[in-house]
Amino acid sequence: MSKESLTTIELEMAVLVRRITSIASNRKDDSLVRSAYLLLHQISVEEAAGVKTLSNELQLDISTVSRQAASLEQKGYVERVPSPHDKRAYFYRITEIGLKELTQYKKLRLDKISKLLHDWEEDEQQNFGQLLKKFNYAIKDLSS
Amino acid sequence: MSKESLTTIELEMAVLVRRITSIASNRKDDSLVRSAYLLLHQISVEEAAGVKTLSNELQLDISTVSRQAASLEQKGYVERVPSPHDKRAYFYRITEIGLKELTQYKKLRLDKISKLLHDWEEDEQQNFGQLLKKFNYAIKDLSS
């Protein structure tokens, strides 16, 4: 196994995070609270999940998700539906306007990435996407 | 240009950052302040750079670098050498112990990544590294 490639990955991974953080901090297009993007995405995908489930999936503390969700609800992007059989529990559902916002925000990001990678070969893009996905899968349970 | 791949990249990029942040937050092996890792790396690579230069390279606010550097100095990982011709300016140099720390920390990360990707094909690793690097290069000046 070549140390070379791994060393590259190790460093470039750090750089990547730095770059992205840097861009994130410079956000004006902050229509959707950035940090809640994945949460909203997850809610849109999930059928019926409460903060517990969501926080597991996102590997965030439950309190963080609780707050993010509250903020999304406050903006009208999600609704909180009480669970029929458990009076403690809720589940979230994305609203019309939430879906619209999500779509728009996704598009914004997509545009940025399209521009960024406009001169990449098709198969480089494809490859990169797949490898990222694979990497994320691998890294998924590293915290435990 | 296939929207497919770009969409994947868009989403997986967000997930990646989330995953890494999550791992970062539960680190106890925080021997080297994590956030300063790239700074120390940069100092080790650079000949003689002050906070201004460094902050440009890292795309961090100068005040942030100033504090990080101070903290590295405080730990004895870098020395601050006064610039001979400009009494305002300093430049940083990594120390023996700083280099040792850096190496050790790099190794730690490398090990983790090795483990993570142990079942990847050699050329996948290679590819991923190169694509990450290319991506970082592309994204470099996006903030401006």
Place this chain on the structure above:
DNA sequence: ATCATGTACTTGTATGATACAACCATTTTA
């Protein structure tokens, strides 16, 4: 049926990483 324990969630509080603005000391320029 009751009480102890567990669960879903919220709220209080702390921290780390960062940015922005005000500042100081020195250097450069007009």
Place this chain on the structure above:
DNA sequence: TAAAATGGTTGTATCATACAAGTACATGAT
């Protein structure tokens, strides 16, 4: 030589997050 620019530090604010304590409800053992 005065004004503007530059390198750096320090004060203060914000954001995302975690951890801990609390509330309300649910479940299971006696």
